[in-house]
Amino acid sequence: MPSYTAPTKDMQFILHDVLKLSQxxxxxxxxxxxxxxxxxxxxxxxxxxxxxxxLNPVGDTExxxxxxxxxxxxxxxxxxxxxxxxxxxxxxxxxEDFGGQGMPYVLGTAVGEFFSAANQAFTMxxxxxxxxxxxxxxxxxxxxxxxxxxxxxxxDWTGTMNLTEPHCGTDLxxxxxxxxxxxxxxxxxxxxxxxxxxxxxxxxxxxxxxVLAKIPGGPEGIKGVSLFIVPKFLVNEDGSxxxxxxxxxxxxxxxxxxxxxxxxxxxxxxxxxxLLGEAHKGMRAMFTMMNEARLGVGMQGxxxxxxxxxxxxxxxxxxxxxxxxxxxxNPEGPADPLIVHPDIRRNLMEQKSFVEGGRAFLLWGATLIxxxxxxxxxxxxxxxxxxTPVIKGFLTDKGFDMTVQAQQVYGGHGYIEEWGxxxxxxxxxxxMIYEGANGVQALDLVGRKLAQDGGKHVMAFFDMVxxxxxxxAETDGMGEFVEPLKRASKDLQTAGMYFMQEGMKNPNAxxxxxxxxxxxxxxxxxxxxxxxMAEAALAALAAGTDDPDFHRTKLATARFYMARQxxxxxxxxxxxxxxxxxxxxxDAANF
Numbered sequence: 001m002p003s004y005t006a007p008t009k010d011m012q013f014i015l016h017d018v019l020k021l022s023q024x025x026x027x028x029x030x031x032x033x034x035x036x037x038x039x040x041x042x043x044x045x046x047x048x049x050x051x052x053x054x055l056n057p058v059g060d061t062e063x064x065x066x067x068x069x070x071x072x073x074x075x076x077x078x079x080x081x082x083x084x085x086x087x088x089x090x091x092x093x094x095x096e097d098f099g100g101q102g103m104p105y106v107l108g109t110a111v112g113e114f115f116s117a118a119n120q121a122f123t124m125x126x127x128x129x130x131x132x133x134x135x136x137x138x139x140x141x142x143x144x145x146x147x148x149x150x151x152x153x154x155x156d157w158t159g160t161m162n163l164t165e166p167h168c169g170t171d172l173x174x175x176x177x178x179x180x181x182x183x184x185x186x187x188x189x190x191x192x193x194x195x196x197x198x199x200x201x202x203x204x205x206x207x208x209x210x211v212l213a214k215i216p217g218g219p220e221g222i223k224g225v226s227l228f229i230v231p232k233f234l235v236n237e238d239g240s241x242x243x244x245x246x247x248x249x250x251x252x253x254x255x256x257x258x259x260x261x262x263x264x265x266x267x268x269x270x271x272x273x274x275l276l277g278e279a280h281k282g283m284r285a286m287f288t289m290m291n292e293a294r295l296g297v298g299m300q301g302x303x304x305x306x307x308x309x310x311x312x313x314x315x316x317x318x319x320x321x322x323x324x325x326x327x328x329x330n331p332e333g334p335a336d337p338l339i340v341h342p343d344i345r346r347n348l349m350e351q352k353s354f355v356e357g358g359r360a361f362l363l364w365g366a367t368l369i370x371x372x373x374x375x376x377x378x379x380x381x382x383x384x385x386x387x388t389p390v391i392k393g394f395l396t397d398k399g400f401d402m403t404v405q406a407q408q409v410y411g412g413h414g415y416i417e418e419w420g421x422x423x424x425x426x427x428x429x430x431x432m433i434y435e436g437a438n439g440v441q442a443l444d445l446v447g448r449k450l451a452q453d454g455g456k457h458v459m460a461f462f463d464m465v466x467x468x469x470x471x472x473a474e475t476d477g478m479g480e481f482v483e484p485l486k487r488a489s490k491d492l493q494t495a496g497m498y499f500m501q502e503g504m505k506n507p508n509a510x511x512x513x514x515x516x517x518x519x520x521x522x523x524x525x526x527x528x529x530x531x532x533m534a535e536a537a538l539a540a541l542a543a544g545t546d547d548p549d550f551h552r553t554k555l556a557t558a559r560f561y562m563a564r565q566x567x568x569x570x571x572x573x574x575x576x577x578x579x580x581x582x583x584x585x586x587d588a589a590n591f
Contacts, residue, residue, distance in 0.1 A: 001057070001418075001420065002053075002056075002057070002307070002311045002419070002420035002421075003049070003053065003310070003311065003314075004048060004049050004053040004117060004118045004307050004310060005045070005049055005310065006041065006044065006045025006046075006048050006049060006114040006117075006118075007306065007359075008038070008041045008042060008045050009550065010356060010359065011037075011041055011110050011113075011359070011363075012034065012037065012038060012041065013533075013536070013550075013554075014359060014360045014363050014533070015032070015037055015106070015110065015363065016034055016037070017536040017537075017539075017540060018360060018529075018532050018533055018536045019106075019363060019364060019367055021037075021104075021106065021367070022034075024367070025375070026104065026367070026370045026371050026374050026375055027374045027375060028102070028103065028104045028370070028374060029104060029370070032104065032106075032107065037107065037110075040092075040103075040107060040111065041110060041111070041114075043087075044089070044110075044111040044114050044115070045114055047083070047084070047087070047089070047115075048114040048115055048117065048118035048119075049118065051080050051083060052080060052115060052118035052119035052122055052123070053118040053119060053307075054076075055074070055076045055077060055080055055119055055122060055260075056118060056119040056120075056121075056122075056260075056420075056423070057420060057423065058074050058075060058076055058260075059074045059077065059119065059121045059122060059259055059260020059261075060121075060257075060259050060260065060423045060427075061259075062074040062075060062259075062260075063259040063260065064201070064252055064259070064260065064261070064262040065252070066200075066249060066251070066252045066262075069200075069248055069249065070200070070202060071199075071200040071201045071202065071249055071252060071262045071264065072201075072202050073201050073202055073203055073260065073262065074259075074260050077122060077203065077260065078202060078203050080122065081122075081125065081126075081155070081203045084126065084155070085154060085155050085156070088101055089111065089115075089126070090126040090129065090130065090153065090154065090155040091153040091154060091155075092107065092108050092111060093105050093107060093108030094130070094133065094134075094137075094153045095137070095153075098133075098137075098145070098149040098150050098153045099149075099150050099153045099154050100153045104366075104370045104374070105366050105369045105370050105373070106363055106366035106367050106369075106370055108130075108366075109295075109299065109362060109363060109366040110363065110366075112127065112296065112299055113299050113302060113303050113306070113359065113362070114303075116296075116299055116300050116303035116304075117303035117304065117306045117307040118307070119260070120258060120261075120300055120303065120304060120427050121258040121259065121260030121261040121427065122260055122261075124197055124198060124258070124261045125155075125158055125198045125201065125203060125261065126155055126158070127293075127296050128158070128159055128160055128161065128197055128198050128293070129152055129155055129157075129158040129159040129198075130159075130292070131159070131161065131288075131289040131292045131293050131296070132152065132158075132159025132160060132161060132208060132210050132289060133148075133149055133152040133153055133159060134288060134289065134292055135210060135227075135276070135285060135286070135288045135289040136148055136149060136152070136208075136210075136229070136276065137149060138285070138288045139227075139276055139277035139285040139288065140229075140276055140277075144229065144274065144276065147235055147239070148208055148229065148231075148235075151205075151206070152208060155204065156204060156205055156206075157204055157205060157206040157207065157208055157231075158198060158201070158203070158204040158206075158207050158208070159207070159208045159209070159210065160196055160197065160198055160199055160207060160208070160209045160210065161196075161210050161286065161289050161290070161293070162193040162196055162199075162209050162210060162211040162212060162230075162266060163193070163212050163286065164193060164194050164195045164196075165177065165191065165192060165193060165194060166192065166194055170436070170437065170440050172212060172222055172225060172283070173220075173221035173222035173223075173224075173225070175191075175212060175213070175214060175225065176191055176214075177189065177190065177191025177192070177193065177211065177212065177213040177214065177268065178190050178191060178213060178214055178215075178216060179213040179214065179215050179226060179228055179273060179275075180215075180216065181215065182272075185274075186272050186273065186274055187213075187215070187228060187272075187273045187274070187275065188270045188271070188272065188273070189211055189213055189228055189230055189246075189247075189268045189270070189271045189272075189273040190268055190269060190270055190271075191213060191268050192250075192265065192266070192267050192268070193211065193265070193266045193268070194253075194265050194266075195253065195263060195434070196209075196263065196264045196265070196266045197261055197262075197263055197264075197434075198261060198262060198264075199249055199262060199263070199264030199265075199266045200232075200248075200249035200262055200264050200266075201262050205233075205241065206231055206232050206233045206235070206241060207231070207232040208229060208230075208231050208232075209229075209230040209231070209232070209247060209266070210227060210228070210229060210230075210276065210286070210289065211227070211228045211229075211230045211268065211273060212225050212226070212227055212228075212282050212283075212286060213225070213226060213228055213273070213282075214226065215279055215280070218279070218280045219280055222283060223280060224280055225280070225282040225283055226275060226277075226278075226279050226280055226281070226282040227275075227276045227277055227281075227282035227283075227285045227286050228273035228274060228275055228276060229273060229274045229276050230245065230247055230268065230271050230272070230273040230274075231245055232244070232245055232247060233245060234272060245271045245272055246268065246269040246270045246271035246272070247266060247267070247268050247269075247271040248266070248267050248269070249262075249264045249265065249266060249267075250264075250265045250266070250267045251264065251265040252264055252265075253265070255430070256426050256429055256430070257423065257425075257426030257427040257428075257429055257430055258426075258427050258430055290435060290436070291385075291388055293435045294388050294389070294391070294392040294435045294436065294441075295362070295365060295366070295369070295388060295391055295392070297392055297396060297431050297434065297435045298358075298362060298365075298391035298392045298394075298395040298396060298431075299362055299395075300396065300399070300428070300431045301358070301395040301396035301397070301398065301399025301400065301428065301431050301432075302354075302355060302358040302359055302362060302395055302399055303399075304399055304400075304402075304403050304424050304427055304428035304431070305351060305354060305355050305358070305398070305399040305402035305403055305406075305428070306355045306359075307424060308351070308402060308403040308406035308407070308421060308424040308425075308428075309348070309351040309352060309355055309402065309406055311406065311420065311421065312347075312348065312351065312405075312406035312407075312409040312410065312421070313339075313348060315338070315409055315410055315413075316337065316338040316339040316344055316348060316409050317337055317338075317339050318337065319337060319338045319410075320333055320334060320335040320336065320337055320338075321335055321336075321337075321338050321341075321411075322335055322336065322341065323335060323336050324336045324340040324341070338409065344409060346564075347405050347408060347409060348409070349557070349560045349564070350402070350405060350564070350565070351402045351405055351406060352557055353530070353557050353558075353560050353561040353564075353565060354398050354399075354402050354526070354565075355402065356533070356554075356557060357526035357529045357530050357533075357561060358395050358398070358399070358526065360526075360529035360530075360532070360533060361391065361395070361525050361526055361529050362391065362395070364529065365384055365387055365388075365391050368380045368381075368383055368384035368387070369384055372384060379457075379460060382452065382453055382456060382457040382460070383457050383460060383461065385449060385452065385457065386445075386449045386450075386452065386457040386458060386461065387525070388449075389436075389441035389442065389444045389445040389449060389518065390441075390445065390518060390521045390522050390525060392435065392436065392438070392441050393438040393441035393442055393445075393518045393522070394518055394519055394521070394522025394523075394525075395522070396428070396431035396432045396438060397432055397438055397519070398522070399428055399431065400425065400428040400429055400431065400432055403421070403424040403425040403428045404425055406421060406424065407421040407422065407424075407425055438515075438518070439514075439515060441518060442514040442515040442517065442518040443511065443514050445514065445517065445518050445521070446499060446510055446511065446513075446514040446517055446518075447510075447511070447514070450496065450499065458496065462489065462492075462493060465485065465489045465524070465528055466489070468485075468528065468531065468532070469482045469485060469486050469489075469531075472531060472535055475535060475538065476538075477538050478531070478534065478535060478538065480559065480562065481530065481531040481534045481535075481558055481559075481562055482531060484527065484562040484563075484566050484567075485524075485527045485528060485531050485562075485566070487569075487570075488523060488524045488527050488566050488567075488569040489524055489527075491520060491524075491569040491570055491572070491573045492520055492521060492524045492569065494573060495513070495516075495517050495520055495572070495573050495576045495577075496517075498513070498576060498577055499513070499517070499576075502579065506579070506580060508580035508583075508584055509579045509580045511580075512579065512580040512583040512584065513575065513576035513577075513579075516572040516573075516575045516576050517572070517576060519568070519572055520568075520569050520572035520573060520576070523565065523566055523568055523569050523572075524566075524569060526561065526565070526566075527561065527562065527566045530557075530558040530561045530562065531558070531562075533554055533558060534554065534555055534558040536554075537551040537552075537554040537555050537558070538551075538555070
């Protein structure tokens, strides 16, 4: 049976040696010393490995079931959810005014990776609630916040986001769900939404749906979309639950993975809803939840790659197959362990270098969110806006790839369900699709984010890389990490210039290269993270670390990424510079 051990040591290294949280100026960071974060991470890791991970295969095999309008979650989920609530984990980084613990978002991200790796389907229930609560916090009235947030922060009530309809996914301007104004200021919501994660379940007293709908007479298309709070049970003035609202689950989808999460078809039949934010400005409000969710989905890519890697590594050390070509390594046994073979090493190093680099990238992104929200840092806000499609798209694409590579280590056993590797690949696959399919993330990056604020934020990123390289080059031993990063950053800048020169003349030239650009950007970001980790490892070794093997391993993994992964930027650049012609050459009829 697969197992999971939270990577607390690696998380601590990134938080303190690389990001140097407690030395930061962001409000709340001074309290995040090593002992404090160690205590939080150890407890989170314990729950992840002892409570959530054993339920992961249960959720996969048992799934959810719909009976008489009620969705029942897999055995053990409800008790685990109560345990998570009792320990305050859902509100770890939510405001204390509403019952949260008020800790920085970066710590919530670190803990979230542990929970998601151990059991992605389970963790989605509280993750979606966090996003819905954040949206009400950002856009709700004082009365709405008082009505919903205390219960949602505690996860006594959970939350959802309702965007997609049977006939429209990405193009939300086509939606048909209507919101008819009522005399009392409420609205009657009528329509159907699909792919609603955690849309109905038995683990909470109430479910607060955030629903996109159109008010009749509003502008056409996406400009006419508004956002509404639609509770499963109406809430009385004293906070108690009132009658059941006109919302119901019509079906649970049969899915490739995340079977433990109820993905529902939700029917709204004149359900009472309350406007959240301004009329016809629903996408502005919904993007609060969607952007948070996209970072969370990027985390899922890393998390599934982490648990798959852990188990593949254990298998490679234990499974005896063949002999080392350079000489027998296990003379007492009939064969040597898999890990002696170079191609297995190559496979495992690709996984390891991605997981650890991706983790650093995510946590750095979380510090930008903290700087934006806690300090009002507009530059940090612009930079994380630029990075969001890269975090979501690149980390989920590569995260899925790594689960497949982990499965490959097992050979035939990787294809057999009892070994668990299939579940990681199946669960990871959805991350490339939901919260905006990765092709859409690439279009958003190239079509919107590069030019945002006159290109200010991408230029700030290039300046940051340049400044780091200049500073790091003065440190002995950093040359082998700085030079590859410089070359990769130049490839990224060249690709950006190509879009500027060709995009105006032929928009398809930019759009045809957008997916490659997202991956090129992702590799540069991981290259930057690995260079920063190498710098921290060298500093620790120079200072006399009590765990030199850990830091030497970091340097070896950084060298691998620089030598074997970062050169992919040249391939992506070549594909971008080939333009639109190879992509658009065929008429649709000739495919």
